[in-house]
Amino acid sequence: MLLWTLIVLLTAAAIVAVLAPLRHAPRAAASDAHARQVYRDQLDELERDKAEGRVSAADAEATRAEIARRLIALDSEPDAEPQTAGSPALRRTILVAAVAGIPALSFSLYVMLGAPNLPGAPLSARLEAPSGSSDIEVLVARTEQHLARNPEDGRGWEVIAPVYLRLGRPDDSVRAFRNAIRILGSTAGREIRLGEAIWAAENGIVTADARAAFEEAHRLDPAAPQPRFFLAIAAQQEGNTDEARQWLNALLADTPADASWRPAVVAALAELGVTDIPPGTQPETPAEAPRGPSEADVAAAQQMSSEDRMAMIEGMVSGLAARLESEPDDAEGWIRLIRSYVVLGQSDAAADAARAALAGVSDNGDRQRVEALIADLGVTPAAEATQ
Amino acid sequence: MIGTFSIAELGHYALVLALVLMLVQSTVPLLGLYWRDQRLVAVSGSTPIAGFILVGIAFAALTAAYVASDFSVRNVWENSHSAKPMLYKVTGVWGNHEGSMLLWVLILALFGALVAAFGANLPSTLRARVIAVQGWIGTAFLLFVLLTSNPFERIHPPPLEGRDLNPILQDIGLAIHPPLLYVGYVGFSIAFAFAVAALMERRIDAAWARWVRPWTLAAWVFLTGGIAMGSYWAYYELGWGGWWFWDPVENASFMPWLAGTALLHSAVVMEKRGALKVWTILLAILTFSLSLLGTFLVRSGVLTSVHAFATDPSRGVFILAILVAFIGGALALFAWRAPDLKQGGLFAPISREGALVFNNLFLVTATATVLIGTLYPLALEAVTGQKISVGAPFFNLTFGPLMVPLLMALPFGPLLAWKRADLYGATQRLGVAMIAALVAAVITYVVAGGKGVLAPLALGLGVWLIAGSLVDLAERIQFLRAPVRTSWARFVGLPRSALGTVVAHAGVGAMVIGIVGTSVYQTEEIVSLNPGESVDVAGYTLLFQGMSPVTGPNYREDRAQFLASRGGAEPFSMTPSKRFYMAREMATTEAAIETIGFSQLYVSLGDEIEGGTVAVRASYKPLVTLIWLGALVTSIGGALSLTDRRLRIGAPKPAAARQPKAASA
CATH class of the missing domain: 1.25.40.10 (Tetratricopeptide repeat domain)
Known part of the structure; x- marks a missing residue:
């Protein structure tokens, strides 16, 4: 409210500034009076120079003639733009245009550009009153x-x-x-x-x-699975599918059957066309392996500009969202979707996804995982999320 | 109260309203002239002042947001930090693209308001047109700010901490350099507006030159100061002791300065003799065009790389459009109207006018040289993708030789009479100055140990300029030719513009001496030192005592302690350092500088600091401070000239009133 009061006051002051000169006709001065003044000053200066011996008498006379010619030229020139007091009708039009036009233009521009409803947030005020969120x-x-x-x-x-x-x-x-x-x-x-x-x-x-970083980690701890996995991905991205396959096969050989990352390794191998996973180590539900971007997608991503890459990522995220709409009972999918939204900075979408996930996931254990993730990321499920 | 509404929003609205008033200012006075309605013309008297107040409110609001660390304003978040010292919170307002453009517009509005408030000595039609043209420029730049570079954009929810200001900018230099520079840049917009207004009026006479002179002079004084300040800042902050880099950004400010200097001199001819009218009008247009070009080069991102342009095409294209519209429009108007202009007084080649034409030829050629050196690499990269660097060698080979004849001829100019002059007489009177210059050159040659001839001669050139100026002064007051009392009386009665000429030209001489002294006779040592070791430079012994860590408000510092002394004299300490700014993770170099007379001992730390060993660059720069002191003196000369009684603002009144004052003085 205070902001709008001040805005109205400023606007009123601006209108007054435009209209004030319209009230009285200014004192009329001959339009060449100013130039005449300059030439008179020049004549004075010439006199001074002459008195101080800086110009010879002959030169001073010539210069005087020159300045005099300028003065005469002023007289001979017609007064180019005689001004009148102006017509009252015109003035009324201008008055109405100013009173209506100035606020109309400035308000509409400001509403387009400004954010009048956002409160100010000086640091001192925010540190004093931390809100829950x-x-x-x-x-x-x-x-x-x-x-x-x-x-x-x-x-x-x-x-x-x-x-x-x-x-x-x-x-x-x-x-x-x-x-x-x-x-x-x-x-x-x-x-x-x-x-x-x-x-x-x-x-x-x-x-x-x-x-x-992963190479350093691998050097420090050759058994750690993450560096080997990511080095495989790196090799795959660079088109060294053989090297990628070697990394993954070696990793798979060291991976216990119940390891949580096993499905990811198997899925990565599957993308490289390796499907003959040794029996006994076959994961129970290969269909649930994370569905990531294909090798072609990743290769394409490397060629892209950052905008294009962003668009591709957003496309993948929306594809995932669409799939989850039809198959909502997929905790892994939801977790990936919520994470993606958070990484992309789309907190509203993350909140919506959190609500849909809690509604859609049937298994209790899976639901708990989704809840844990939500708490972890600080996502507040959207309003209807209570059940 | 704060927190319930945002002061930034009030500033935003004030800026929008200022745009609307600029539109009024651009149109209503011209309509008034068209309809011959005095009252509408008079609108040009009040709107610029209101517009300036509104832009001032916007600027104050942005400053308030910076001071309060209100990170809900994107610009504050991007360029400030709550731990930043208060001075840099304020100067940080213009230490970024959006804020600096707001400062640009503020100064533009200020000049419009000044013409409205103090333009009583101008014919009302000319004043109204000048203010309208100023309004067009203001409208264009306000649109640019609001649509492509809005400093009042908001973020919700606000981040808790800002990204801090580029640490190189966290310096007192930021408080002084950009405002001075912008007053200079933008001040030339008034000369431009006068030129366009005069072309619109189809009336250009000697009086015009006098009216435009104070504005041009004021802009030039500030630009001179701004460039000198920028040079000194680069010298002590960038860490390797150079004072001019021929960097495109520097050239962008130097070109309007060169053209503006030419304009100042040609306007004198126009004022005194009514000659060079067309040329002076063209220079007024070109000077501001070069200011606009500088703004475009620096602000569009073209300079960092041609590709940076593409990252934000809207800004670059917008300024380019402003550039094309104003420069193209003004030149088209010039081409259309200039042939109608009547030529003024005639003069012989050897005359004051001739000397000033000589000055203009060389200054404009020098401007063109700098322009080519600045734009050619950009054009080449844009067309062929090839990156070349046009650096100091190009400019030293082209700009340098152009300056030598100009500076050699300079002392003759003020001694030549108008219309036709006696060159032989002037040479005779300058004999003392020539002797002084030769003596200085010989002494330098001997002191430097007989190495090189050019450098002592170049140093002599500086002395020639100073001595030549003094000869001019002595001639004017008839020093030693009249009784001392008479000379003193003449000195007191000397027009300030004449005194200004003497001071400004002497300042150029001091600059030349500084430039030659430091470029040719500098000694430098680059060494690695362990604590306890020392380095000798130009007779000074610098003992490295060790490093000590220091914590500043928003940075950490590794400070090296040096004890310096010359031949066992009272030692003094020097503490160059490396600073690390946490928020941006950037390092800066802080040189230690000790001024001895006009010379300086300059110590800075190199990039490598490892295990107690430091890389040290220690140099002794003879007479280096004269570069900036000379520029300062030149600038003061301009300011003196600005206080000349002819330029004092006053409405027309009987000339007789002034005569007694001059007589009694």
Whole structure:
């Protein structure tokens, strides 16, 4: 309300500024009076120069003649634009146009461009009154302030890095992981998490940086499954399908039958055309293996500009959403969809998906996993989510 | 109160309203002239002032959002940080694209308001047209700000912490350099508006030159100061002690300066003799066109790379459209109307006018040289994709030789009479200055140990300029030729514009001395030092005592401690450092500078700092401060000239009233 009051006052003042000169006709002055003044000044100056001996008498006379000619030229020129007091009818038109036109134009432009309903948010006010929903943000901000003062606190960086990832700020997460490694030293676990953060920041592409992190992790802990898996993906993305197959086959050989990542390995192998998985290690429900982008999709993604890549990712996400609409009983699918929305920064869509997931997933255990994820990501299911 | 509504929204509205008033300002006075209605013409007196107040409110609102760290404003979030010192919260307002364009518009509106408020000495028709043209420029740039570079965009929900300002910009230089530079850039818009208005009036006479002079001079004074400040800032902040890089962004500000300097001089001829009218009008248009070009080059992102342009085509295309419309429109009007202009007084080649034409030829050629050196690589990259760098060698080979004859001829100019002059007489009177210059060159040659002839001569050129200016002053006050009392009386009564000329030209001489001194006679050592080791440069011994960490408000600093002394004299400490700004994860170099006379000892740390060993660049830069002091003196000369009584603002009144004052002085 106060904002609009001030806006109306400003507008009124602007209208007054435009209209004020219309009330009285200004004092009329001959249009060449100003030029005449300049030439008179020049004559004075000439006199001074002459008195000080800076110009000879002859030159001064010539110059005087020149200035005089300028003065005469002023007289001979017709007064180009005689002005009148103006007609009252015209003035009324201008008055109406100003009173109506100025606010109409400025209000409509402002409504198009501005955000009058957004409250101001000075930092001091926000730190004093943390609301429930921004708790995690306040915590992050405090941690950031702490780290700004103590940038060598490696533990701090390590704590905040995964939080960034969950808040959909993978770039910050990468930076934090790098700081943690720089200060606390490199371990396989840290390199793996760094690699995964880069992978997330690069929209699911194993870039050279990510690859370097996974290679380091693999060197530090050759048995760890994640580096081997991602190095396989990297090889696949680069078109080295043989190398990818070698990585995955080796990994599969070391993978216990009940390992949680086994389906992902099998699915990745399937994409490479390897279907003759050794018997006995065959996963129970291969159909539930994560449906990721195909090799062709990934290869295409590497050729794309960032906008195109974004469009492809959004296309994949909407495809997943469409599939889940028809087959809602798929906890894995929902988890991936919710994560994607959070990473893409579409919190409303994430909230809707959370509601649909809780309604659609029938198995109790699966539901709990979805709930855990929702709590983890800080997604609030949309309104009708209570049941 | 804060928190319930956003002050930024009020600023946003004020800016929109300012746009509407600019539209009024652009049209109503012209309609008034067309319909011959005095009252409508008079609207040009009040709207620019109201418009300036509105843009001022917008600017204040953005500043308030920065001070309060209101990150719901996108621009604040992108360029500020709650831990940033207050000074940089304020200067950060224009330390980014959107905010700097708002400052641009603010200064444009300020100049419009100044013409409206203090333009009483102008004919009302000319003033109304000038203000209308100013309104067109204002409208174009307000549209640009609102539609492509809006500093009042909001974010919801607001992030808790901002991204901080580029640390290189976190310096007192940001408080001074851009505002000065922009006052200069934008001030030339008034000269442009005067030129276009005069072409519209079809009436251009000697009086016009006097009316436009104070505005051009004011803009030039600020631009000179702004460029010098920018140069000193780059010198101490970028860490390798260069004072001019021929970087395209620098050239973008230098070209309007060169053209503006030419304009100042040609306007003198037009004012005194009514000659060079067409040329002066063209220069007024070109000077502001170069300001616009500079704005375009810097603001569209063309300069960082041709491809950066494509990342935000709307901005680049928008400014390009403004550029084409204003430059093209003004030049078309010029082509149409200029042939009607009557030529003014005649003059012989050897005359004050001739000297000023000489000045203009060289300055405009130099401008063209810089323009080519700046645009050619861009054009080449755009057409062939090939990246070349036109650096200092090109400019040293082209710009340098152009300056030498100009500077050699400079002291003659003020000594030549109007119309036709006595070159032999002027040469005689300058004899003292020539002797001084030669003596300085010989002394330099001997002191430098007999190496090279060109450098001592170049240094002598600087002395020639200073001594030549003093000769001009001595001639004017008849120093030693009249009794001291008479000379003093003449000095006191000297027109400020004449004094300004002497001071400004002497400043150029000081600059030349500084440039030659530091370019040719600098000594530099680049070494790695462990604590306890020392380096010798130009007779100074710098003892490295070690590194110590320091924590600033939003950065960490590794500070090196040096103890410096010359031949066992009282030692002083020097502390160059490397700063690391946390929020942006960027490092900056802070050089340590000790000024000794006009010279400086400059110590900065190299990139590698490992295990207690530091890479150190230590240099002794003889007379380096004269570069900026000279520019400052030149700028002061312009300011002195601005206070000349002829330029004082006043409505027409009987000339007789002024005579007694001059006599009593």
